[in-house]
Amino acid sequence: MxxxxxxxxxxxxxxxxxxxxxxxxxxxxxxxxxxxxxxxxxxxxxxxxxNAGGVRSTWRNRANIELCKYSIDFYETIREEVQFRQHGYYWMHGDKSWEEIQRNYPLYVEYGLNVELYAHDRITDILPFVDNTEGIAGVSISRKSGLLDHxxxxxxxxxxxxxxxxxxxxxxxxxxxxxxxxxxxxxxxxxxxxxxxxxxxxxxxxxxxxxxxxxxxxxxxxxxxxxxxxxxxxxxxxxxxxxxxxxxxxxQVKPRRRQMVVINCPDVDLSGYGMVIDTSDVYFHKDAENILVGYSNIDEEYGYNIRFDFGGMDEDSPFFRYIWSPLYNRISKFERLKFLRGWAGLYAETPxxxxxxxxxxxxxxxxxxxxxxxxxxxxxxxxxxxxxxxxxxxxxxxxxxxxxxxxxxxxxxxxxxxxxx
Ligand SMILES: Cc1cc2nc3c(=O)[nH]c(=O)nc-3n(C[C@H](O)[C@H](O)[C@H](O)COP(=O)(O)OP(=O)(O)OC[C@H]3O[C@@H](n4cnc5c(N)ncnc54)[C@H](O)[C@@H]3O)c2cc1C
The missing domain is CATH 3.50.50.60 (FAD/NAD(P)-binding domain)
Structure with missing residues (x-):
């Protein structure tokens, strides 16, 4: 030995x-x-x-804020090496998450996170590709956040x-x-x-x-x-x-499968935007010529499962239910999106x-x-x-x-x- x-x-x-x-x-x-x-x-x-490459500091707890802020300050110094694209997080909030971000906002000011909150009437100025604003209480933009290459x-x-x-x-x-x-x-x-x-x-x-x-x-x-x-x-x-x-x-720690898909949809131009998050919790961002989309379905069982099965375009498929429907509901130009591929990985979750x-x-x-x-x-x-x-x-x-x-x-x-x- x-x-x-x-x-x-x-x-x-x-x-x-x-x-x-x-x-x-x-x-x-x-x-x-x-x-x-x-x-x-x-x-x-x-x-x-x-992972999806998303980077932000907009949390509720100081521990998570401090760790992310410290990291982002560092990523800014190695921007080119890690392809840090600081194009922001654009979050469309439903009532509950709008309440949450307003509750957390004083902390964001204290830590200098550069977060902006906008009421419902500003949505289409900020996200012009959104053509259904139903259910959006407000939008937050976290300017120092963005995407990097893991x-x-x-x-x-x-x-x-x-x-x-x-x-x-x-x-x-x-x-x-x-x-x-x-x-x-x-x-x-x-x-x-x-x-x-x-x-x-x-x-x-x-x-x-x-x-x-x-x-x-x-x-x-x-x-x-x-x-x-x-x-x-x-x-x-x-x-x-x-x-x-x-x-x-x-x-306390349990593994849970999380899935992501890559779609193509030239009709939706996300240039200049970092991560965009819908009230449905579907999140997406531009990835070269395509768009990366993720959704953390809460009914996923715990376990070491990394089989991808979001595929299929029929109306019963998880892809249709969790990805296509919320995207199309919010942005009608997503109607003609094309599914390219996907993968599954594990989150290590705590209560x-x-x-x-x-x-x-x-x-x-x-x-x-x-x-x-x-x-x-x-x-x-x-x-x-x-x-x-x-x-x-x-x-x-x-x-x-x-x-x-x-x-x-x-x-x-x-x-x-x-x-x-
Ligand atoms: C779909 C998805 C999207 C995500 N999006 C984001 C995001 O946008 N932003 C973000 O910050 N995070 C995101 N995450 C979470 C992020 O990817 C993880 O929190 C992070 O990668 C965890 O890193 P790690 O080093 O702890 O684990 P890992 O990268 O999993 O590394 C653990 C290593 O341990 C090794 N290992 C395990 N058991 C053994 C053993 N018995 N012997 C030897 N080696 C072993 C494995 O081979 C592995 O290489 C996402 C995750 C998923 C699945």
Whole structure:
């Protein structure tokens, strides 16, 4: 069995593991051995490669606002590298969400988020392609928000991390974690591609999918062991399974499928707009010559399901019900849209729709950064920074001080997020 030792070992190299590793390496300035292990660093089935690219800070809780604001301030400095298009979020609010954004508005002013609220009579000035304003109580524009390229951002973090000596180990499916006297001491993994498993990219993709969906270790692969001084769980929607291995039963975080489609509709010109959100919670934005559309159906069951099945244009299909109907209802030019393709990925959800960031209770050297639902990309730089602060200093910098609210010990009143997609 191969042996390696890291002072800090991240399990999961998606956007959050990569950001965390980079921020920790920057803070420690190359003085510690940092490793990131993942069954598939390319991340074909990871949430990071499935997301919509949306970035905003318009939340209810200070922790989420601070993490996103800190991240956006950073993305502005690397705009070109990560294709940050700061074209805003245009949100058409129904009564309930209009109330919510007005309630939150003073916080947005306090944090300088540059959010504008407009009453019903301004809708068509702001969104000229909307020709049915029924059910819209008001529109908010969040000017500092926008879209970025998740792949470029993840690679940006990894490249910086590698330059600072972080080691990324690919193809390792974690199967066991040893705990002694309240501390994790080592992690065992099976090397996915070692023996007879690399017959081709299709086989490899299926093997990765199989173990991620079933949690069964691949058979026949070489075993690896990683000693570690501290462990950081950044395994995304799989974080509860990793937690189980170090003896923490996570009843809060649950995986839920989320689906997106790409459509073509030259009649609707979204140039100059970032994310547009309908009262139905269907969200969409321009994506090169096409339009990316997502909808988080609330009747979706929990579970590790990444099968795409929004397809089909008949009137009973989910695509018709959840995508076409609300789009056409709001913007009649969507009548002749063409469905091109789609995919499904996982959200890691919590009952209050806020994530976890901090020390895992009951263990001395285990941290987690997971379950930021539909917020993991936008929050990533702030979350990586906060994690690095907690690990090295045991406290958070001033701009991120409320990120401490995302520990397992939630503040009284909870961390519920209403404006969640
Ligand atoms: C359809 C959709 C749309 C979204 N839209 C947005 C958006 O617009 N904006 C936004 O901010 N967020 C969005 N999100 C959410 C965002 O994508 C996630 O919050 C974020 O990607 C989570 O990153 P992560 O690094 O925690 O997880 P992941 O990217 O899933 O990474 C976890 C990694 O852990 C690895 N892993 C798991 N188990 C094991 C194991 N046993 N051994 C080894 N490795 C393991 C996996 O291979 C994976 O690479 C969206 C998500 C979806 C699904």
């Amino acid at each position: 191969a042996e390696k030792h890291f002072d800090f070992l991240f399990i999961g190299g998606g956007i959050l593991g990569s950001a965390g590793a980079m921020c920790l390496a920057e803070k420690l300035d190359g003085s510690a051995r940092i490793g990131v292990i993942d069954v598939d660093l390319e991340g074909e089935h990871s949430s990071t490669l499935k 792949y470029s951002l993840r690679e940006y973090y990894r490249e910086k991390a590698r330059k600072l000596g972080v080691e990324f180990v690919d193809g390792c499916f974690v199967t066991d974690i040893a705990v002694k006297d309240g501390s994790v001491t080592s992690v065992k993994a099976v090397l996915l591609y070692s023996k007879g498993m690399d017959g081709g990219s299709a086989d490899r993709s299926e093997a990765i999918k199989d173990c991620l969906l079933s949690s069964d270790a691949p058979t026949g692969g070489e075993e690896l062991s990683f000693g570690c001084g501290a462990l950081i769980n950044t395994a995304g929607a799989w974080a509860p399974r990793i937690a189980q291995l170090y003896g923490f039963t996570d009843s 209050d729709r806020s994530g976890f960031l901090g020390r895992v209770p009951g263990l001395l050297n285990v941290y987690e950064c997971c379950a930021h639902t539909g917020r993991g990309l936008m929050i990533s730089y702030g979350a990586g920074t906060a994690l690095a602060d907690l690990i090295t200093d045991g406290e958070l910098r001033q701009e991120l001080r409320r990120a401490g609210d995302l520990s397992r010990e939630r503040p009284a009143g909870g961390m519920y997020e209403q404006l969640h997609l």
